[in-house]
Amino acid sequence: MEPRPAAPxxxxxxxxxxxxxxxxxxxxxxxxxxxxxxxxxxxVAAVLPAGGSGERMGVPTPKQFCxxxxxPLISYTLQALxxxxxxxxxxxxxxxxxxxxxxGIIQKYQHQRISLVEAGVTRHRSIFNGLKALAGDQPDxxxxxxxxxxxxxxxxxxxxxxxxxxxxxxxxxxxxxxxIRPLVSTVISPSADGCLDHSLERARHRASEMPQAxxxxxxxxxxxxxxxxxxxxxxxxxxxxxxxxxxxxxLVEGSPDLWKVTYKRDLYAAESIIKERISQxxxxxxxxxDENHVGHRLEEVLxxxxxxxxxTSRLPxxxxxxxxxxxxxxxxxxxxxxxxxxxxxxxxxxxDMLEESNLSILYPVVVISVYFLDYKSVxxxxxxxxxxxxxxxxxxxxxxxILLCGLLIYYPQDEHKLQESLRQxxxxxxxxxxxxxxxxxxxxxxx
Amino acid sequence: MEPRPAAPxxxxxxxxxxxxxxxxxxxxxxxxxxxxxxxxxxxVAAVLPAGGSGERMGVPTPKQFCxxxxxPLISYTLQALxxxxxxxxxxxxxxxxxxxxxxGIIQKYQHQRISLVEAGVTRHRSIFNGLKALAGDQPDxxxxxxxxxxxxxxxxxxxxxxxxxxxxxxxxxxxxxxxIRPLVSTVISPSADGCLDHSLERARHRASEMPQAxxxxxxxxxxxxxxxxxxxxxxxxxxxxxxxxxxxxxLVEGSPDLWKVTYKRDLYAAESIIKERISQxxxxxxxxxDENHVGHRLEEVLxxxxxxxxxTSRLPxxxxxxxxxxxxxxxxxxxxxxxxxxxxxxxxxxxDMLEESNLSILYPVVVISVYFLDYKSVxxxxxxxxxxxxxxxxxxxxxxxILLCGLLIYYPQDEHKLQESLRQxxxxxxxxxxxxxxxxxxxxxxx
Numbered sequence: 001m002e003p004r005p006a007a008p009x010x011x012x013x014x015x016x017x018x019x020x021x022x023x024x025x026x027x028x029x030x031x032x033x034x035x036x037x038x039x040x041x042x043x044v045a046a047v048l049p050a051g052g053s054g055e056r057m058g059v060p061t062p063k064q065f066c067x068x069x070x071x072p073l074i075s076y077t078l079q080a081l082x083x084x085x086x087x088x089x090x091x092x093x094x095x096x097x098x099x100x101x102x103x104g105i106i107q108k109y110q111h112q113r114i115s116l117v118e119a120g121v122t123r124h125r126s127i128f129n130g131l132k133a134l135a136g137d138q139p140d141x142x143x144x145x146x147x148x149x150x151x152x153x154x155x156x157x158x159x160x161x162x163x164x165x166x167x168x169x170x171x172x173x174x175x176x177x178x179x180i181r182p183l184v185s186t187v188i189s190p191s192a193d194g195c196l197d198h199s200l201e202r203a204r205h206r207a208s209e210m211p212q213a214x215x216x217x218x219x220x221x222x223x224x225x226x227x228x229x230x231x232x233x234x235x236x237x238x239x240x241x242x243x244x245x246x247x248x249x250x251l252v253e254g255s256p257d258l259w260k261v262t263y264k265r266d267l268y269a270a271e272s273i274i275k276e277r278i279s280q281x282x283x284x285x286x287x288x289x290d291e292n293h294v295g296h297r298l299e300e301v302l303x304x305x306x307x308x309x310x311x312t313s314r315l316p317x318x319x320x321x322x323x324x325x326x327x328x329x330x331x332x333x334x335x336x337x338x339x340x341x342x343x344x345x346x347x348x349x350x351x352d353m354l355e356e357s358n359l360s361i362l363y364p365v366v367v368i369s370v371y372f373l374d375y376k377s378v379x380x381x382x383x384x385x386x387x388x389x390x391x392x393x394x395x396x397x398x399x400x401x402i403l404l405c406g407l408l409i410y411y412p413q414d415e416h417k418l419q420e421s422l423r424q425x426x427x428x429x430x431x432x433x434x435x436x437x438x439x440x441x442x443x444x445x446x447x
Numbered sequence: 448m449e450p451r452p453a454a455p456x457x458x459x460x461x462x463x464x465x466x467x468x469x470x471x472x473x474x475x476x477x478x479x480x481x482x483x484x485x486x487x488x489x490x491v492a493a494v495l496p497a498g499g500s501g502e503r504m505g506v507p508t509p510k511q512f513c514x515x516x517x518x519p520l521i522s523y524t525l526q527a528l529x530x531x532x533x534x535x536x537x538x539x540x541x542x543x544x545x546x547x548x549x550x551g552i553i554q555k556y557q558h559q560r561i562s563l564v565e566a567g568v569t570r571h572r573s574i575f576n577g578l579k580a581l582a583g584d585q586p587d588x589x590x591x592x593x594x595x596x597x598x599x600x601x602x603x604x605x606x607x608x609x610x611x612x613x614x615x616x617x618x619x620x621x622x623x624x625x626x627i628r629p630l631v632s633t634v635i636s637p638s639a640d641g642c643l644d645h646s647l648e649r650a651r652h653r654a655s656e657m658p659q660a661x662x663x664x665x666x667x668x669x670x671x672x673x674x675x676x677x678x679x680x681x682x683x684x685x686x687x688x689x690x691x692x693x694x695x696x697x698l699v700e701g702s703p704d705l706w707k708v709t710y711k712r713d714l715y716a717a718e719s720i721i722k723e724r725i726s727q728x729x730x731x732x733x734x735x736x737d738e739n740h741v742g743h744r745l746e747e748v749l750x751x752x753x754x755x756x757x758x759t760s761r762l763p764x765x766x767x768x769x770x771x772x773x774x775x776x777x778x779x780x781x782x783x784x785x786x787x788x789x790x791x792x793x794x795x796x797x798x799d800m801l802e803e804s805n806l807s808i809l810y811p812v813v814v815i816s817v818y819f820l821d822y823k824s825v826x827x828x829x830x831x832x833x834x835x836x837x838x839x840x841x842x843x844x845x846x847x848x849i850l851l852c853g854l855l856i857y858y859p860q861d862e863h864k865l866q867e868s869l870r871q872x873x874x875x876x877x878x879x880x881x882x883x884x885x886x887x888x889x890x891x892x893x894x
Contacts, residue, residue, distance in 0.1 A: 189652055
């Protein structure tokens with residue numbers, strides 16, 4: 001087992017022993033999408049207030065720390081920001097009691113370019129603390145003042161580079177900019193006696209979402225000038241910039257992805273969306289070049305069943321290097337078709353490669369080991385030996401966030417029956433990949 | 448196999464051959480919660496506009512017809528309304544092209560007290576059509592005019608009796624009432640040039656949600672008086688009642704459950720919530736009274752692992768009638784612990800009872816058949832015979848929406864190892880119940 005690269009430690013603002021900025025990892029570089037040509041983005045940093053208590057969620061853990069596929073929600077948001085290579089620094093404001101947990105998250109998931117500051121008692125105070133750290137007027141701060149600062153929420157994990165670029169570009173032109181969305185419900189104004197006073201015309205109003213971006217000097221000065229009342233009860237940064245910065249705040253239409261994880265149901269939705277996203281590419285690792293082999297028929301059936309999913313096949317680890325490429329393309333689902341052997345050698349090699357790729361740090365990787373057998377004529381015992389082996393080995397690799405299962409596909413002489421068992425095999429593969437549940441690790445399923 | 452009771456056919460307004468009102472089924476009667484004593488609810492009907500195209504969802508199927516656990520979303524909403532015994536009639540407005548599909552849904556899921564009308568081109572026109580059918584001034588209408596009418600959305604499936612009663616009671620007092628929720632995002636008003644004009648104070652505004660309720664005469668007259676512009680572009684029924692009915696519209700704080708399924712992520716959330724709700728009760732069917740038996744130890748481990756779930760145990764079908772009671776309590780998860788036998792007799796009896804109970808009409812029922820075996824000393828072959836049997840039988844019962852799996856739990860002499868395999872067994876049971884995925888039906892899992 002290769003040693004993992006040392007995880008970067010977060011820089012703590014106001015702390016002498018802080019690290020130097022770590023260079024972006026290879027994985028980050030691969031993820032970073034190229035900036036559209038012809039636009040030169042200014043020096044950009046981001047501030048992420050993450051001091052909230054999540055009272056609306058109805059759970060004791062603040063929502064930004066709630067696990068989604070066993071990883072805290074805020075880690076997905078950090079990932080979304082850090083894959084944008086032109087965001088130089090990401091300042092996260094967390095409460096003192098969550099500081100150690102946050103450091104642990106940064107280390108475990110190898111987040112880059114993160115600095116931590118202490119959250120204030122309100123959202124505005126947390127943002128202000130983040131801005132102060134970026135202003136460069138703090139003693140020992142390693143951060144330098146950006147031209148533009150993005151403000152985002154820790155609980156909006158699906159933000160895309162596209163909308164970040166739009167708000168930054170508009171902020172450079174106008175001084176401030178923020179994403180908006182159409183209203184889902186009609187907004188009304190109640191009267192003092194709890195009756196309807198009037199309803200607002202839906203077409204004339206929008207929901208103000210995140211991200212927002214500001215010329216740093218505009219928003220920093222606005223925060224310095226604003227009243228305690230603003231800091232305590234305000235919610236809208238654009239409004240502060242308008243009121244104290246005397247600039248125009250441009251509104252940018254955002255996508256539905258920008259939604260904020262607010263209630264428990266939103267955590268469920270986030271988990272389903274993430275599962276769906278990482279299940280869009282299945283790689284079959286096949287130890288034969290024979291195009292007539294049943295493994296290729298399984299591939300065809302899979303393509304047919306999962307018509308929104310990219311299904312590719314590759315030769316196994318020892319014969320080609322193109323598995324490396326698949327892994328660098330962020331494929332999180334592998335079906336290892338064992339044609340020539342019934343031992344675990346190929347699986348072990350694949351698992352080793354996956355581990356080297358660091359893929360399973362961020363998401364659980366599913367590996368399904370497929371065997372074909374006419375078990376109505378061959379005795380089962382020998383395969384059951386395999387079962388016992390796969391259970392022990394699966395337990396071991398589960399620790400590395402790799403979910404291994406076995407799948408025995410009935411391979412009869414009868415063509416019609418074979419087609420049926422291939423189809424059932426594809427259904428089982430689709431289920432295991434879609435659900436990505438660690439509870440079934442090590443099982444030998446039968447199609 | 449017992450024949451199922453004939454499914455009721457929906458009454459079609461304006462149709463001569465319409466059925467008589469079917470009496471509520473036994474299941475509905477069991478589900479109906481008693482009305483709080485001391486309040487006499489007026490004659491109430493409900494109108495459900497369901498003519499929307501679901502363009503925000505990004506899928507071709509209108510959202511109210513999208514499947515959630517393989518059942519259309521609107522069926523959950525109808526279920527939520529029809530279990531409230533004091534709602535006499537439910538009028539659903541659907542477009543002509545979805546009329547046949549809607550009739551099929553009512554028949555398949557045995558919905559009661561439903562009448563169908565043709566939807567208009569806008570939401571307001573659909574509601575108006577529903578009101579016209581209830582007004583009793585249509586030729587051949589079997590519906591009678593209610594005192595109060597509830598207006599609800601087809602895409603808000605989690606509405607509770609509690610809030611329905613609150614809006615109805617308030618409507619009786621004020622003339623109109625509607626559920627509201629706090630705003631999730633700040634609402635802003637854009638200027639003509641796409642910049643921020645002003646942001647609204649969040650504390651002074653609310654999101655207007657559904658259900659709403661009205662004195663029938665108030666809302667019907669409002670619709671008769673209102674302009675084409677109102678019918679085309681309006682969204683808010685409370686506003687119409689205020690404007691044309693000259694009454695006050697009372698606002699009632701609703702729970703987070705009232706949210707509207709709007710985007711694809713909301714469908715994911717709905718599915719997760721429904722899965723969670725129907726997995727709150729697990730019944731172990733145990734063919735021994737011996738309290739020291741390992742089956743009872745499995746029960747303890749399950750209670751320990753799933754501490755938010757109610758775990759009960761019962762004797763099998765032939766020795767007691769209390770399984771009937773469990774089924775009438777809407778338990779959708781059964782673990783059949785086969786201590787004395789290794790055949791399928793108990794499972795078959797349980798499946799037959801489930802079928803008679805009609806439980807699986809609305810939700811997939813999970814049945815897990817558990818066997819204990821020291822498979823390190825006993826040969827596997829015999830159990831594999833079972834595997835083959837369970838696969839075939841599971842395929843058959845899947846057609847009835849019953850998801851059957853086998854689970855073999857290793858039963859070694861060593862106490863520590865036994866505890867470990869019981870714990871793994873409990874994890875597998877929890878996974879199968881939670882995921883409720885038909886793709887793994889018929890598998891024999893090993894703990």
